[in-house]
Amino acid sequence: MVISSLLRDLEPVVETNLNRHLATARDWFPHEYVPWSQGRDFDGALGGQAWQPDQSVLSEAARTSLIVNLLTEDNLPSYHHEIAAMFGRDGAWGTWVHRWTAEEGRHGVAIRDYLLTTRAVDPIALELARMSHMGSGFVSDHTGSALHSIAYVSFQELATRVAHRNTGRISGDPICERLLAKVAADENLHMVFYRNLLGAAFELAPNEAMRAICNVVKGFQMPGHGIENFARKSVQIAMAGIYDLRIHHDEVVMPIVRHLRIDACEGLSGDGEAARDELDHFMSILDKNAVRFEERREILRARTTR
Ligand SMILES: [Fe+2]
Numbered sequence: 001m002v003i004s005s006l007l008r009d010l011e012p013v014v015e016t017n018l019n020r021h022l023a024t025a026r027d028w029f030p031h032e033y034v035p036w037s038q039g040r041d042f043d044g045a046l047g048g049q050a051w052q053p054d055q056s057v058l059s060e061a062a063r064t065s066l067i068v069n070l071l072t073e074d075n076l077p078s079y080h081h082e083i084a085a086m087f088g089r090d091g092a093w094g095t096w097v098h099r100w101t102a103e104e105g106r107h108g109v110a111i112r113d114y115l116l117t118t119r120a121v122d123p124i125a126l127e128l129a130r131m132s133h134m135g136s137g138f139v140s141d142h143t144g145s146a147l148h149s150i151a152y153v154s155f156q157e158l159a160t161r162v163a164h165r166n167t168g169r170i171s172g173d174p175i176c177e178r179l180l181a182k183v184a185a186d187e188n189l190h191m192v193f194y195r196n197l198l199g200a201a202f203e204l205a206p207n208e209a210m211r212a213i214c215n216v217v218k219g220f221q222m223p224g225h226g227i228e229n230f231a232r233k234s235v236q237i238a239m240a241g242i243y244d245l246r247i248h249h250d251e252v253v254m255p256i257v258r259h260l261r262i263d264a265c266e267g268l269s270g271d272g273e274a275a276r277d278e279l280d281h282f283m284s285i286l287d288k289n290a291v292r293f294e295e296r297r298e299i300l301r302a303r304t305t306r
């Protein structure tokens with residue numbers, strides 16, 4: 001089949017999954033999750049109290065992760081541009097694009113309100129980081145390929161779900177955990193939407209879909225990879241067990257690969273078959289690297305707690 005017609009062929013699947021999404025997703029209100037009573041004026045225009053690091057009750061790793069997650073959410077205009085350009089703004093695709101954007105918009109609002117109200121992070125550094133990050137925008141690694149884009153967002157939504165969930169879990173603040181669990185639940189529904197689409201694409205064009213999945217997994221980068229000092233922040237996040245190679249392998253890539261029953265797919269040939277082998281090989285290397293990382297982390301943790 002001709003891949004350029006794929007988006008048109010998938011439109012009925014989009015419609016079905018859009019309706020399923022709308023029936024499943026429950027409205028929620030960010031203001032209900034923010035502890036406003038903890039808030040007070042900052043210095044500057046209102047002459048309140050300046051931010052001090054000791055006002056934050058969160059660990060350094062939790063703060064780093066919340067900043068990365070928030071800056072990632074902040075770049076929504078660029079993501080909207082990417083998916084609107086790829087999927088279009090008409091019909092079921094368009095309804096999804098706008099609905100998804102509206103839901104994602106809630107995440108940045110809610111997390112920023114929480115961080116500022118609880119004085120969890122330096123508000124000036126946060127704003128400067130937002131300006132710098134959004135100033136560079138986000139360009140997808142997969143512009144021009146609908147299949148690669150659908151594969152990428154499937155893994156990316158699951159990755160952000162796990163990152164939000166685990167950040168909440170290690171935050172030590174039940175209010176933060178409740179808020180991030182709510183955000184994570186949204187990301188999960190987004191993942192299900194895209195994963196179902198990827199499944200349908202896999203049936204329509206198995207070889208091309210297999211190639212796209214393989215390429216996307218091999219070159220996967222988090223959507224916030226353009227954040228300043230992202231590599232250093234990622235190490236901190238991995239060391240804290242929020243998002244690391246083991247989690248990426250076990251809780252992000254494998255569940256989707258398994259769900260698509262890639263192993264059992266009999267319709268592959270030529271490059272599709274080669275891509276499946278390539279993915280298989282890559283996953284075993286990823287698994288070995290994850291083992292190595294966990295061992296190194298154990299040694300480092302033992303050293304710091306000694
Ligand atoms: Fe989000």
Ligand SMILES: [Fe+2]
Pocket residue numbers: 104157160186187190
């Ligand atoms: Fe999402």
